[in-house]
Amino acid sequence: MGQQNALHRRVRPGAVTLKHVAERAGVAPITVSRAINTPSSVSASLRAQIEEAVAELGYVPNRVAGMLASAHSRIVPVIVPSLSNAVFIEVIQGVQTVLEAEGYQLLLGNTQYDLDRETELVSTLLGWSPAGIIVAGLRHAERTEALLRGCNRPVVEVMEAGRPIDMNVGLSHLKAGAMMGRHLIERGYRRIGFVGGRLEADYRAMQRYRGLDRALAEAGLARRPPFEHPDSSSPEVGGRELLAVLRQAPELDALFFANDDLAVGALLCAAREGIAVPKRVAIAGFNGFGIGALTSPALTTIVSPRRDIGEIAARKLLARVAGSPAGPARVDVGCRLAVREST
Amino acid sequence: MGQQNALHRRVRPGAVTLKHVAERAGVAPITVSRAINTPSSVSASLRAQIEEAVAELGYVPNRVAGMLASAHSRIVPVIVPSLSNAVFIEVIQGVQTVLEAEGYQLLLGNTQYDLDRETELVSTLLGWSPAGIIVAGLRHAERTEALLRGCNRPVVEVMEAGRPIDMNVGLSHLKAGAMMGRHLIERGYRRIGFVGGRLEADYRAMQRYRGLDRALAEAGLARRPPFEHPDSSSPEVGGRELLAVLRQAPELDALFFANDDLAVGALLCAAREGIAVPKRVAIAGFNGFGIGALTSPALTTIVSPRRDIGEIAARKLLARVAGSPAGPARVDVGCRLAVREST
DNA sequence: AACAATGATGGTTGCGCTACCATGGTCGGG
DNA sequence: CCCGACCATGGTAGCGCAACCATCATTGTT
Numbered sequence: 001m002g003q004q005n006a007l008h009r010r011v012r013p014g015a016v017t018l019k020h021v022a023e024r025a026g027v028a029p030i031t032v033s034r035a036i037n038t039p040s041s042v043s044a045s046l047r048a049q050i051e052e053a054v055a056e057l058g059y060v061p062n063r064v065a066g067m068l069a070s071a072h073s074r075i076v077p078v079i080v081p082s083l084s085n086a087v088f089i090e091v092i093q094g095v096q097t098v099l100e101a102e103g104y105q106l107l108l109g110n111t112q113y114d115l116d117r118e119t120e121l122v123s124t125l126l127g128w129s130p131a132g133i134i135v136a137g138l139r140h141a142e143r144t145e146a147l148l149r150g151c152n153r154p155v156v157e158v159m160e161a162g163r164p165i166d167m168n169v170g171l172s173h174l175k176a177g178a179m180m181g182r183h184l185i186e187r188g189y190r191r192i193g194f195v196g197g198r199l200e201a202d203y204r205a206m207q208r209y210r211g212l213d214r215a216l217a218e219a220g221l222a223r224r225p226p227f228e229h230p231d232s233s234s235p236e237v238g239g240r241e242l243l244a245v246l247r248q249a250p251e252l253d254a255l256f257f258a259n260d261d262l263a264v265g266a267l268l269c270a271a272r273e274g275i276a277v278p279k280r281v282a283i284a285g286f287n288g289f290g291i292g293a294l295t296s297p298a299l300t301t302i303v304s305p306r307r308d309i310g311e312i313a314a315r316k317l318l319a320r321v322a323g324s325p326a327g328p329a330r331v332d333v334g335c336r337l338a339v340r341e342s343t
Numbered sequence: 344m345g346q347q348n349a350l351h352r353r354v355r356p357g358a359v360t361l362k363h364v365a366e367r368a369g370v371a372p373i374t375v376s377r378a379i380n381t382p383s384s385v386s387a388s389l390r391a392q393i394e395e396a397v398a399e400l401g402y403v404p405n406r407v408a409g410m411l412a413s414a415h416s417r418i419v420p421v422i423v424p425s426l427s428n429a430v431f432i433e434v435i436q437g438v439q440t441v442l443e444a445e446g447y448q449l450l451l452g453n454t455q456y457d458l459d460r461e462t463e464l465v466s467t468l469l470g471w472s473p474a475g476i477i478v479a480g481l482r483h484a485e486r487t488e489a490l491l492r493g494c495n496r497p498v499v500e501v502m503e504a505g506r507p508i509d510m511n512v513g514l515s516h517l518k519a520g521a522m523m524g525r526h527l528i529e530r531g532y533r534r535i536g537f538v539g540g541r542l543e544a545d546y547r548a549m550q551r552y553r554g555l556d557r558a559l560a561e562a563g564l565a566r567r568p569p570f571e572h573p574d575s576s577s578p579e580v581g582g583r584e585l586l587a588v589l590r591q592a593p594e595l596d597a598l599f600f601a602n603d604d605l606a607v608g609a610l611l612c613a614a615r616e617g618i619a620v621p622k623r624v625a626i627a628g629f630n631g632f633g634i635g636a637l638t639s640p641a642l643t644t645i646v647s648p649r650r651d652i653g654e655i656a657a658r659k660l661l662a663r664v665a666g667s668p669a670g671p672a673r674v675d676v677g678c679r680l681a682v683r684e685s686t
Numbered sequence: 687a688a689c690a691a692t693g694a695t696g697g698t699t700g701c702g703c704t705a706c707c708a709t710g711g712t713c714g715g716g
Numbered sequence: 717c718c719c720g721a722c723c724a725t726g727g728t729a730g731c732g733c734a735a736c737c738a739t740c741a742t743t744g745t746t
Contacts, residue, residue: 017732028696033734043694058493063470064410065732068701073407083436086429093426096453105467108449110439124448127406150401235634268637271614291578291634294611360702371726376704386724408702411731 016059024053036061067129074102076317077125078134079109079118081202084232085259087287087306088136091158094310095134102318104131113201119144126151132317138162139203154320156313160204161332167320169313169331173204176302176335177211180256180284183300185219187343189254189282192216194226195241195266196258197233205258208286212256224249233258238265243273246281254282254343260289260301267295267342282343288336297341304335359402368396379404410472417445419660420468421477422452422461424545427575428602430630430649431479434501437653438477445661447474456544462487469494475660481505481513482546497663499656503547504675510663512656512674516547519645519678520554523599523627526643528562530686532597532625535559537569538584538609539601540576548601551629555599567592576601581608586616589624597625597686603632603644610638610685625686631679640684647678 022029027046035042035050042050053059067073078095080088096106107128109121119141125133126147132154140148148155148165155166160173184192194212196205209226216223227245231237238257242265245255257263263285270277277283277297285292288303312331319326365372370389378385378393385393396402410416421438423431439449450471452464462484468476469490475497483491491498491508498509503516527535537555539548552569559566570588574580581600585608588598600606606628613620620626620640628635631646655674662669 015732018734019732029732030697030734031695034695037734041694046695058489060466060470060490062411062472062732063467064407064416064472065701066734067407068405068411068703069732069734071701071734083432083439089426089432092451096426096451100453103467105471106451108435108439108451110443123403124406124446127403128448129405129407146401147403235637239637264634265637268634268639272637272639291607291611294578294582294608294615296611296615358702361704362702372702373704373727374725377725380704384724389725405702408731409704411733412702412704414705414731 015062016057017062018059021050021053021057021059024057025050071129073129073131074104075107075128075130076104076132076134076314077107077109077121077128077130079111079121079125080136081111081113082232083110084234086261086289087259087304090306091136091310091313094307094312095314096310098311098314098318104318113198115139115141115144119147122147131321132156134158134313134317137204138164138168154317154326156317158309158313160207161330164330167313167316167326167329169309169316169333171304171309171333171335173207174211174214176286176304177208177213177256178215179211179335179337180208180286180302181212181215182219183337183339184254184256184282184284184343185215185221187254187282189343190221191252192221192254192256193224193245193249193252194256194258195229195238195245195262196226197229197231197237197262199226199228199258202258208256208258233261235261235265235268238262239269239272240265242266242269242275242281242283246275252281254278254284256284256286258286260285260287260292260299263299263301263342264289264291264295267297267299271296278341278343284343288338293338293340295342300340300343301338302335303338305333308333359400360405361402364393364396364400364402367400368393414472416472416474417447418450418471418473419447419475419477419657420450420452420464420471420473422454422464422468423479424454424456425575426453427577429604429632430502430602430647433649434479434653434656437650437655438657439653441654441657441661447661456541458482458484458487462490465490474664475499477501477656477660480547481507481511497660497669499660501652501656503550504673507673510656510659510669510672512652512659512676514647514652514676514678516550517554517557519629519647520551520556520599521558522554522678522680523551523629523645524555524558525562526680526682527597527599527625527627527686528558528564530597530625532686533564534595535564535597535599536567536588536592536595537599537601538572538581538588538605539569540572540574540580540605542569542571542601545601551599551601576604578604578608578611581605582612582615583608585609585612585618585624585626589618595624597621597627599627599629601629603628603630603635603642606642606644606685607632607634607638610640610642614639621684621686627686631681636681636683638685643683643686644681645678646681648676651676 018029022032035047111118134156136159157164157168160170194209199206285301292299292301316326361372365375378390454461477499479502500507500511503513537552542549628644635642635644659669
């Protein structure tokens with residue numbers, strides 16, 4: 001701090017600006033601006049002249065200045081609770097595909113499943129005058145919600161279906177959990193447990209548990225609290241949990257894991273330990289990661305259209321920015337049960 | 344375009360600015376600026392007054408304006424060739440951990456292994472007046488290199504060790520490939536093949552192949568061109584490739600896969616198809632993803648410190664921004680052979 | 687032929703903030 | 717008790733660009 005170094009200088013030496021290009025091309029700065037932003041509004045001959053000057057000088061437009069002048073940026077922050085979880089990566093990929101095609105930039109925020117961190121991020125990122133904002137989840141701190149509500153920009157809440165601040169793209173995790181619960185019951189399993197990690201933070205996993213619980217209740221079967229572990233989900237943890245749960249509750253004949261990372265780990269661990277799946281215990285996951293289809297036995301899971309969520313969210317956001325119809329405020333992308341060998 | 348909608352208005356209605364806070368607090372705007380950016384330079388009483396005004400008005404500083412005024416932003420673009428590959432995700436995570444702790448924001452760029460796309464991205468992202476820039480790889484288009492060289496900001500090239508534009512954090516993929524090659528030879532394998540995807544694009548994988556090739560040459564063993572496939576790497580592709588390669592070249596007794604995604608897929612496929620690993624064919628990977636330790640047999644691989652690469656890169660970049668010593672321009676983080684059951 | 691409609695170009699202004707310099711007040715040493 | 721050092725605060729200017737409106741040339745219309 002305080003220390004005056006080269007990067008904090010007011011004027012970056014040698015910076016080429018619009019003005020320089022304009023002088024070189026013999027036109028007014030505004031014309032250069034137009035040649036860059038709305039080429040169709042400049043005559044072909046001038047445009048060629050300007051493009052030449054741009055190339056010669058190596059001009060790179062200062063987006064920051066443009067943004068300040070127009071109060072409109074091509075930045076879209078995406079706020080997710082975690083990057084370790086591949087689900088969010090795929091959503092981000094979907095968003096990015098759409099954004100980059102339209103010349104927008106993705107600004108990444110990671111809350112680590114902390115609602116206060118989320119407030120902080122939203123506040124900071126709104127300072128970038130973003131075109132809109134994409135946030136994972138429908139539950140936020142009060143202040144976060146106030147910020148999002150008052151920011152006067154398109155806001156898309158993704159991952160779960162529900163009542164959004166502005167727009168929403170996701171699926172019902174409750175339904176997904178119930179769907180898996182009914183499948184397991186239909187298959188003849190009667191003592192079904194749920195294994196998840198940090199359920200107080202990952203409330204979408206908790207919703208899946210609730211769905212399972214509801215299915216169990218409907219069928220008049222024994223309901224159990226979920227098995228939790230403190231670490232973030234990974235195959236390693238899944239394997240460890242499988243052993244721990246079977247030791248603790250050997251009567252269980254089916255386990256619904258909160259996600260495929262855990263479930264695949266459990267499957268591999270079972271193979272290694274000689275635990276017969278699904279004979280001794282059935283194993284199910286959630287997500288539909290490709291690897292689940294390759295294990296032996298292959299994993300029964302619920303496939304969610306993760307990439308689609310990102311793409312749809314980005315498209316709705318951009319539609320609103322452009323003022324074109326964005327379609328319904330709420331999109332339920334649904335999910336699909338993939339029955340394989342592990343149940 | 345052309346269409347005038349709410350988001351393109353010059354003045355965003357109801358936007359609270361520094362000035363409003365200053366009026367409310369009864370001080371000059373510059374004092375509010377200082378209270379926010381360098382709180383220690385404002386007396387405690389004024390600071391409290393200002394903080395109150397900020398809270399009352401719900402003021403969110405406009406970073407864009409600040410950036411323009413100071414020609415210095417807290418943005419760091421990270422340009423990677425792919426998000427599908429978990430390696431880059433972990434590097435990004437490492438970068439983000441460090442950046443967020445210092446109040447910096449990560450701007451994500453994805454080249455899809457396309458050098459022209461990279462040039463475009465670098466050009467665009469430099470328009471954000473970033474504090475510095477992190478790019479995967481040492482090979483760039485000429486214009487990209489010119490831009491990076493001339494941008495007068497810290498540039499960190501990550502993933503591979505070599506001669507950087509500015510700074511470099513990575514490892515030698517050639518050495519890594521040779522390390523695995525020597526391991527396989529030492530284990531008694533004599534007919535060793537390499538399986539990768541899109542090697543013309545993923546030249547780091549190609550380097551690993553070259554390392555293997557060198558080890559084979561040193562040992563006087565038969566060298567073969569790599570087996571390639573056109574899709575991006577995934578476990579599914581790895582399984583398919585295992586079968587295809589064994590059909591095409593049944594004499595092979597060991598396969599070095601370009602990465603763990605492929606190798607794990609091959610391992611799972613082998614288990615399913617009853618191909619004995621390592622008896623019929625040994626399988627090795629590269630990366631050291633956790634799941635490789637869980638398969639049966641467990642995967643022999645080379646563990647690269649991916650997260651460290653991101654963290655070190657971000658720290659070096661921030662050190663340079665702050666003007667403090669950033670350490671050596673080149674950091675070779677090395678890698679480690681993890682010998683497990685699959686070889 | 688006169689005029690409106692359209693399109694291309696330029697001048698001026700200000701986005702919100704911070705660098706820079708100036709000012710005035712407080713304090714300790716001589 | 718005065719002077720210079722130092723700190724807290726304020727005034728001014730300008731970062732680079734695009735919105736807005738004005739101007740001028742061109743075209744089509746009656």
